Amino acid sequence: MTMPKIAFGGDYNPEQWSEDVWIEDMKLMADAGVSLVSVGIFSWACVEPRPGTYEFGWFDRVMDNLAEAGIGASLATMTASPPPWLSRHHPEVLPERVDGVRLWPGGRQQYCPSSPVYREYAGRLVERLARRYAGHPALKLWHIGNEYGCHVRACYCDASAEDFRRWLRDRYGDIGALNEAWSTTFWSQRYDDWADILPPRTAPTFANPAQKLDFARFSNDAILACYLAERDIVRRFTPDVPVTTNFIGLVHKPIDSYRWAAEQDVVSLDSYPDPHHPQAHVEAAFGYDLVRSARGGQPWLLMEQAPSAVNWRERNAPKPPGLMRLWSWQAVAQGADAVLFFQWRQAVGGAEKFHSAMVPHGGTETRAHREIQALGREIAEVAELAGTRVHADVALLHDWANWWALESDAHPAVLDLLEAHLAHYAPLFDAHVTCDVVPPTADLSGYRLVVVPNLYLMSTEVATRLRRYVEGGGHLVVSFFSGIVDESDRAYLGGYPAPLRDLLGLRIDEFWPLPANGTIELDLAGERRTGTVWSEWIETEGAEVVATFADGELAGRPAVTRHPYGAGVAWYLATRPEPATMRALFDRIRGVADVGPTLPDLPAGLQAVVRHGPERSYLLLLNHGAEAVTVALPEPAVDLLGDREHAVGAVSLAPRGVAVLRR
Incomplete structure (x- = not known):
């Protein structure tokens, strides 16, 4: 269009x-x-x-x-x-x-x-x-x-049940494949007839997680x-x-x-x-x-x-x-x-x-x-x-099947994927870095940095894509509880995160989620910092330790690691650093990945985005802060909402002010 x-x-x-x-x-x-x-x-x-x-x-x-x-x-x-x-x-x-x-x-x-x-x-x-x-x-x-x-968002009636069974037959072909995918030997849930399968209606306790995941997929497809x-x-x-x-x-x-x-x-x-x-x-x-x-x-x-x-x-x-x-x-x-x-x-x-x-x-x-x-x-x-279009050097990975699976029942801790995304997105936004949000199956080759928050459900195909991306010179940041289960919510064997162990250069033996609203001290290059939400027992397998846990049972063990792989580097966060620490880490990683801001030396609260056309580009400046700011431009530009007759070298923006500049 x-x-x-x-x-x-x-x-x-x-x-x-x-x-x-x-x-x-x-x-x-x-x-x-x-x-x-x-x-x-x-x-x-x-x-x-x-x-x-x-x-x-x-x-x-x-x-x-x-x-x-x-x-x-x-x-x-x-x-x-x-x-x-x-x-x-x-x-x-x-x-x-x-x-x-x-x-x-x-x-x-x-x-x-x-x-x-x-x-x-x-x-x-x-x-x-x-x-x-x-x-x-x-x-x-x-x-x-x-x-x-x-x-x-989903319907559990008899018509939906019949439609769900049809969807499952199309997905699995035979009921044996469904039993394998759903791990139905657990809790005596094995099916011998499609007619016995229902939507995951209210049950005495936790419903089968693979059944819930497939029902979420089906419900999306039905709508x-x-x-x-x-x-x-x-x-x-x-x-x-x-x-x-x-x-x-x-x-x-x-x-x-x-x-x-x-x-x-x-x-x-x-x-x-x-x-x-x-x-x-x-x-x-x-x-x-x-x-x-x-x-x-x-x-x-x-x-x-x-x-x-x-x-x-x-x-x-x-x-x-x-x-x-x-x-x-x-x-x-x-x-x-x-x-x-x-x-x-x-x-x-x-x-x-x-x-x-x-x-x-x-x-x-x-x-x-x-x-x-x-x-x-x-x-x-x-x-x-x-x-005109917006271009980005950074991508953050989001996946709906992972979202449905990650926020299911009976996990080491209750995790909120959007909260996780925003914790990783905000330090990029605050640094005036434009970011795409793409599925794990997207072509990542054009990005200098890829961020992967809590990609719990990960196919071997996606793991291979990430491996090739880093091998080819990409910079990857992976956060905890990623690469844990396959597409059917079945745990990978061989030590967490099995499909990424060689890429990250480490093995996770146990998850140590923090108490509600709990924190854990970190040692980052001799500075005391704070982690939130999660911690893990990590054994390194070639990864360099960037930060360690500084208190509790995990004191001295790795909290943040860095692992060269091929021509690129893979970073791993075994906790969620508080915002200032996350910003400091991302700034360091961006520097290595050669990812700069839209404009240098922009004040806090300002958003700067460039839209590119075939002949011209346009810089849009938005002041979300409470103070007036003046922005020096790297080259003169015409303010399309102000003086269209003369190019300007700087723009002053009141709180909630906007400038649209033709460059």
Whole structure:
């Protein structure tokens, strides 16, 4: 998908308003610089009020209004929330929780992804939509479903059980292979008939971890099948219209974004950082780097964000003046070619009536709307950014199967993978280093440094890839509890981490997780430092000891190691150093790997990212700090949000300030 400019707009829900408001909407959208809206997301009950009775006339007028106003439609397939009549006629479409409780209508997404009835009715609607609006001048993008897996992450009903069994037969071929993969000789779980296999419903104690892992894989695939069915329908009628669906949250555990991204023309993301969280922009940055990386650096779409407060947290903070602008530009800096919001008009009723909107309850004479108008004008000024890309010398590895397995039951300690990722990502972000977030199967050859936090589940293929990467001159950082089990959550034998022992030059005999909130002292080159979360009993097998544990039963034993391998180096962290120590270690490792910041000598709190085009590059500076800063530029550049007539050698940024510089 190519965009002529950075798109600007939001979710548009005209069915909530009378038609005289629609006319005002077109004028206000023009005034705000709106160029793209998501439309029809929750319109199923309005266009099909009764089974088989379609009323598209009102929606025709909506699409025509958009076309006349020169506003593009990201047209949803309307299947995100079935109308109440579907579950009245077909209660079997309703999903069930792990404990067998059925989920009822009255909210949204009340459908089982494996339900053939739901898929049939959804397919009928999507085909009518695609036939009707193929060739419509407003249609610019297909928006399949909405926020898949948001409320129903997995269904445990009988329809899902049958679908799960089919999925398992496809995966394993015969039941003997499944028994081997699931280690069913443990606890007398051996299966002789596929019919005996169920989803991992609530059980007396720990469910089989391999069964849970496969059910997570299956649940992702079952939801993906709903998306693919609808995508294939719209592609039959509109093969030239690009297709997307919006990922929810910065990283959403049930949905494997890498798998899904391969089935889309452009990736889109809903992002809702918490203004109360002092590191919200760092968490957002991690999500943006992941979604950008999901299609090899292709620009992506920020499909939803809040103009100010949301409605679903315990404490819903508004965005202070300037923060909405800053966070919008942060998405653009990290590769977004669209800045959209939920939603255009703030709802009068319903569960999201206190969620902020581009046009608030107070109307256009509000701070929020004035800031929206100002941002729309700014976005329009930087059309040349569209299509440019972000490049990175560093990659952090993330894997959904590992996430599902790592956070399963009965491990040495409870680990939070996103917390681990952020602990390794933050020292790179704070050092002004751009980072991709890629799957372990990605081509790593172009990166100077690769970071592997807690990759507990690791195939021998991935281990071989890491070995070849380092052998070829790469620099690798591996954190504890990595390379422990295979794809079926079966432990490797021969000493941990068996597939990486030669690469890391060490053997781990025992895991020594720390108590909750516990710490352990480290000796790093004669300096006392602190480790958190974890420790291990390590026996070196060629690795150089960089830091040791300095107290407790492990005093004097290795805590951080370094092992030359081929033309490269592999580092190992047997604990999680506290942030200052992690930053010091990463700075040292980056120096050896020749990974520098985007610009030298940048102040803390500043983010600097470069977007590269075929002829020019663009430097985006964002001040997340509380103090004004001045940044000296290595070469004069034109500030596209300021003086476009003269190149400048330095830029001053107030708190929450932004500069977009053409170099």
